Amino acid sequence: xxxxxxxxxxxxxxxxxxxxxxxxxxxxxxxxxxxxxxxxxxxxxxxxxxxxxxxxxxxxxxxxxxxxxxxxxxxxxxxxxxxxxxxxxxxxxxxxxxxxxxxxxxxxxxxxxxxxxxxxxxxxxxxxxxxxxxxxxxxxxxxxxxxxxxxxxxxxxxxxxxxxxxxxxxxxxxxxxxxxxxxxxxxxx
Amino acid sequence: xxxxxxxxxxxxxxxxxxxxxxxxxxxxxxxxxxxxxxxxxxxxxxxxxxxxxxxxxxxxxxxxxxxxxxxxxxxxxxxxxxxxxxxxxxxxxxxxxxxxxxxxxxxxxxxxxxxxxxxxxxxxxxxxxxxxxxxxxxxxxxxxxxxxxxxxxxxxxxxxxxxxxxxxxxxxxxxxxxxxxxxxxxxxxxxxxxxxxxxxxxxxxxxxxxxxxxxxxxxxxxxxxxxxxxxxxxxxxxxxxxxxxxxxxxxxxxxxxxxxxxxxxxxxxxxxxxxxxxxxxxxxxxxxxxxxxxxxxxxxxxxxxxxxxxxxxxxxxxxxxxxxxxxxxxxxxxxxxxxxxxxxxxxxxxxxxxxxxxxxxxxxxxxxxxxxx
Numbered sequence: 187x188x189x190x191x192x193x194x195x196x197x198x199x200x201x202x203x204x205x206x207x208x209x210x211x212x213x214x215x216x217x218x219x220x221x222x223x224x225x226x227x228x229x230x231x232x233x234x235x236x237x238x239x240x241x242x243x244x245x246x247x248x249x250x251x252x253x254x255x256x257x258x259x260x261x262x263x264x265x266x267x268x269x270x271x272x273x274x275x276x277x278x279x280x281x282x283x284x285x286x287x288x289x290x291x292x293x294x295x296x297x298x299x300x301x302x303x304x305x306x307x308x309x310x311x312x313x314x315x316x317x318x319x320x321x322x323x324x325x326x327x328x329x330x331x332x333x334x335x336x337x338x339x340x341x342x343x344x345x346x347x348x349x350x351x352x353x354x355x356x357x358x359x360x361x362x363x364x365x366x367x368x369x370x371x372x373x374x375x
Numbered sequence: 376x377x378x379x380x381x382x383x384x385x386x387x388x389x390x391x392x393x394x395x396x397x398x399x400x401x402x403x404x405x406x407x408x409x410x411x412x413x414x415x416x417x418x419x420x421x422x423x424x425x426x427x428x429x430x431x432x433x434x435x436x437x438x439x440x441x442x443x444x445x446x447x448x449x450x451x452x453x454x455x456x457x458x459x460x461x462x463x464x465x466x467x468x469x470x471x472x473x474x475x476x477x478x479x480x481x482x483x484x485x486x487x488x489x490x491x492x493x494x495x496x497x498x499x500x501x502x503x504x505x506x507x508x509x510x511x512x513x514x515x516x517x518x519x520x521x522x523x524x525x526x527x528x529x530x531x532x533x534x535x536x537x538x539x540x541x542x543x544x545x546x547x548x549x550x551x552x553x554x555x556x557x558x559x560x561x562x563x564x565x566x567x568x569x570x571x572x573x574x575x576x577x578x579x580x581x582x583x584x585x586x587x588x589x590x591x592x593x594x595x596x597x598x599x600x601x602x603x604x605x606x607x608x609x610x611x612x613x614x615x616x617x618x619x620x621x622x623x624x625x626x627x628x629x630x631x632x633x634x635x636x637x638x639x640x641x642x643x644x645x646x647x648x649x650x651x652x653x654x655x656x657x658x659x660x661x662x663x664x665x666x667x668x669x670x671x672x673x674x675x676x677x678x679x680x681x682x683x684x685x686x687x688x689x690x691x692x693x694x695x696x697x698x699x700x701x702x703x704x705x706x707x708x709x710x711x712x713x714x715x716x717x718x719x720x721x722x723x724x725x726x727x728x729x730x731x732x733x734x735x736x737x738x739x740x741x742x743x744x745x746x747x748x
Contacts, residue, residue, distance in 0.1 A: 259705075
């Protein structure tokens, strides 16, 4: 079945370049995950380092997938706790439970998400890649899928992500002289 | 001497601006045409003239407050966009929809699809120079809009669906009105085919004009009638069924010729199939509530991201929502089908005559507010 074949191919891809990914960003976990389709809406979720994106897209192109969408997510305020948990009540005489250690936030990141789908068999594959927010760069896939050209221009418009190798990263939806990126979480007019 | 003669005078090109205000561009689309005489050297669509940043609005509004925005994207087929958004949240938050509501949703979405295709038909033939069919198509479309207005309260920018159901139930007038309308349209369709489809001028304008190959559709992500006119049998209602579409018996028209005539025929046949779906829906309509028993006050999907695709009139409309557990979206991406469909225009129109390129653009069925969002 297409889904199992794709999953195995991606598992091989993720397994072949562990040292490269580890040396760049130790916190980055690459891997393939089969998701619960009725809840999530997609079948396979592949987390990759930015350098593996082109190879992964070539795999999908060979298997006949079509590009559905490319977008970005600004993770600046994603994991911020909404409200602090109240301290648990302590009975008289009992010892207070130890406080949970607070998670230290890592450097702020952005995520680039690629959606692919297949015309013949229902198999949605999502490629994700986390890039540092200060220097958001990722190689372009417009050489493999020409349709990615406009999607990447739009993502650059909204987030400022630079797609390395893109022929023309001028604004698509924003005015041609725009130098702001509206979908960043710290954007204010 | 040779330096002066390097530019061959027959290779001189000029830039023609198919400006944002133009009757054939179906909205505010600007196309920068580099022309070599009457042939197009390069056609570069320039977008952004109606960019309203709906995706940012999605982050600043609660889930329910964003509902009217979904109707403003593609105002001709707004109910599918309502459906996509509502179904995405129902999938994310695990809300069950009563069966009657699902049937009414399908009935109204298919009526909306017929209305959208009728407008496309009139406007497309208008682009090619035929002024008459436009008002015939609008006459039929008015009946649909009146029916939908009696139920939803809006003629164009519907905000009819709610999380878990609908805003208003349909009454017997709507059901009998729909049946009467379908009966009428079935007698009108042969007239459209005799007047327009079998017209020798239209056939010469459309047959073998604007070929879009299967591979081009795949590389650019074109879906909907553009893909089905190139021999790709892909329809979200059949490939990835949602709502109660599995209960209906309908066909997906697919044509292999890849030219503008094939895309035209796909949409004409789709109108007939939508009529079949509406008839079956009205026959099978169950009784019952239209909203879940426990009224939904606030919707709070679990943290994570979700994707939902529906078949809009123009292709596969997708919503990717990232939720952080609060009552506003963290990121709401609207995957617009016409955006992907138009992206292949630059490659497909190379070397074409200008009138043929306009026929190709009309056959893509563009609605610019949906591209620009």
